[in-house]
Amino acid sequence: MQPAGFSAQLSRGIEKEALRIKPNGQLADSPHPKNLGSALTHSYITTDYSESLLEFITPVEQNTKKSIEQLLDLHKFSYQQHPNELLWPMSMPCFVGKEDDIQLAYYGESNIGKMKTLYREGLKHRYGSYMQVISGVHFNFSFPISFWQAWAKDKGQDCCKDMISCGYLSVLRNVKRHLWVLAYLFGASPALCSSFLKDKKSNFPFEKIGKGTLYLPYATSLRMSDLGYTNKAQSSLGIRYNQLDEYIAGIKKAIKMPSADFAHIPYGKNGDYKQLNNNVLQIENEYYSPVRPKRVTLSGEKPSEALERDGIQYIEIRALDIDPFSPAGVSEDQVKFLDLFLTWCALVESPELHASDEFLNTANMQQTLLYGRKPNVKLKRDDQDISLTDWALDIFAELKIIAEIFDQDSTNKAYQLALEKQLAKINNSDLTPSAKIINQLLEQNIDNGALGMQLAKQYQAEANTRGFYQFDPEYLNQETQKSFDKQVSIEASDKLDFTDFLQAYFAD
Template sequence: MDFSQRLQQLSTHADALTQFGRGLERESLRITADRHLSQQPHPVALGSALTNKWVTTDFAESLLEFITPVSTDVDQLLWQLEDIHKFALSKMDGERLWPMSMPCFVGSQDDITLAQYGSSNTGRMKTLYREGLKHRYGSVMQIISGVHFNFSFSDSFWDGLFGEQTPEQRQESVSDAYFGLIRNYYRFGWLIPYLFGASPALCGSFIKDDKVKESFSKVGTGTYYLENATALRLSDLGYTNNAQSSLKIGFNSLDQYLEGLNKAIHTPSKEFADIGVIVDGERRQLNSNVLQIENELYAPIRAKRVTKSGEKPSEALKRGGVEYIEVRSLDVNPFSPIGISEDQVRFLDLFLTWAVLTPSADMDDSELACWRDNWNRVVVDGRNPELMLKIGCAGERLSLKDWGSRVFAELEQVAKTIDELNGNTLYQQTCERLLGWIHHPERTLSAQLLEQIKAEQGIGNLGYKLAAQHLGYLNEQGFRFYDAKTFEQEVHHSIEKQQQIERDDTVSFDEYLDNYFADINIGL
């Protein structure tokens, strides 16, 4: 069946296109009122970063991460994220949240304190993993922020698509469908940085090569930009890992993906071995392999399954198949107090539904390289009206505008079908607005942001201005879904839970790591 036939088939099944599961993870640096990166530890009033289900830290003590539960209602999802922001800011002693993906000037990586999770073996391993990232890639790269969008289809969706199946057949069909989605994401996902990329400029400290710097324009004292860039965060100047460029991890099936991931975890790296695993009695990284653990794999999208206690992500996938996908290519939306907007969520609903319903042929390494080249073109030159993108590896090209318009023609079919089921026109309105951005690049987030960066003479001035505006808005806003008491209870519970984890440890940290990596040659 083609895309339209699959969409028509689903439109007759109750809830198939109205019960998407969504969760958000938003990262943001804490900054002081005098415009510096916070040097304070994670606020005690936010509870344990190890166990608080809503507020944790990512790489650094100053890099907060806000996490929503899964929701099937767009408004509820955004209300929950807003409430988490509001509560966190109320406990930050006057600090603010940096509103952009790319950090402003950081004097030295020594100014960045690694996230701390207590004295348990689990907590110590999380910090040591970050120590490894610091030695491998530098701390400054690790405090680049993003928004992750977790998404799943309902049982009704799969019932409508596949009909009656045994549990084993359904598990295999669902995993295959999600990997088809992932392949289409690599083919067409450049639409996301085009529309929502919000890092057209960066601090000059990210550009180490003077020859590269010469290709940039400069504004203010140290902000460098490319006139048509959309998402430099996704470029070689942003969140990258050159050591992974040689990995051949395929997306044609769950088995192929797990085989490639397993190989990367077990493959020694001479570069990382030179860092040392234990030096002068101190651990510098978990091991010297290409990936310390699976989380180190950088990808714009991931296949995921909720893990059981003590289970690695790949073990969960092997046990139960793909349960949801994680979209990782969203820049923080600097114009939203919570880093993402309703239109963005609705577009992702449409795009991911279209991607799973559109036939998706297998993809070899050379084709994947072609699609990655399209992504690179869009992140550095996406608003160039003359930009041409590859159509596979045959040499044929199509303009971004023409290709984007073709995709939107089918996204509009998805929007109309969902709106008819919901009895409104919300998805069609989103589609109409964003199609206008395809034809008018100046409406994209990156264009709007670059215009304001120029007006404010740099990322720093604009960032602090937006941070103050967002703080004011959230302070004035009442709680929409949760309440302060609920958050306070979670703070208290998270502290107790961390203490219990620490009490339950029965082996030394060295034994814990030996057990965790029992199947891996860690090259000590």
């Protein structure tokens, strides 16, 4: 284990999505605001699937408080630039009309910009637009080199990039085994607006409240369920985190494997593009894994090529709902718990995962997503039934040891306090964000949309009454102009037409 002070060396970056909405609670239909900069090149503010889906990106930091304050500043900047719009504070979307009302994100006229938009058009034709306006938090995390040096020494190995990659894969396997912990503690989407389903049939035993809110009484995260940001067809790909070369080979195979399901969607014949190609994955980003190995890419480099070049640099946790009770969508206590949880995932044994293991992990996750707060709900550990509470308490006993070590040089015992807040949720499910949402809806007899509007207005008002914490507004305005300059430069540097550009991109 690391000496005290190690926690100050952990690096984190946060990507938080938020739908822009009108004062009436409906999805904003305006383009991405120009005074927020170029969605293609801005360092901190971009869009995801649609023009209305903002994404705020914090730089890599070691200070948790600073990261949260940066997120709050980016929210405030957005409110200032577009005072007549709100930011939706929940993962499942607000009221959405027709799919065509959801405008695809536009990134300009450069080849790379057109490719990003066309990729999203492919998602629309493959899975529909509704799934693409679900919001979440992506948490990027890395250990300092000193951690891996100690990790390697403990295993009698040399610390090198291959060993570090093996270490991160070990962490990712354990995260997948215990992803249900995050779903229970931080799942915050137990209800949704019925407009999200439209005429689609669902086998879920939904109950109804208000004018059109559907919910499951014990659910934690519908966003992570089959209704949300998942793709069951991809589970058959067999992409696993046992060996890095195995993972890279699996990804490369999927982006070259034609899919009969998507063959009917045009992809270039007579210049008609409705998707990038008809393969199982158009590009690597289409692989909807709740966790991913990552490395910062060079210009024009694919994610798998970056991993092949120099190994895993950090990991990305994609299974986090937006916390509607935090103005930033994520809290310091949550980040501190993730520090403890991911460190624990690095320290405990992590055997390879195979098909039967993946099936068990998925079953535990689905049970938690739909019934996680049901009294005495059971999961499977080593093929044996165990209550979610008992298993969680076993894990928390080990997390407590790590928290005490992290707090050795601390006077405020921040990690132990953060852990105690999460432990309280294990002992009382009413303290989870999913339960707090359901309880408020039932007590006030209101729709999920009404609660979302209450919180959205509250957070906008709070932002307007405080100053900036970390980002100077003039600096953000300068970043806006610089982003447009970068976009112009990229567009001017294109030498190929779009068809030739795509052929070159997929030529390898």
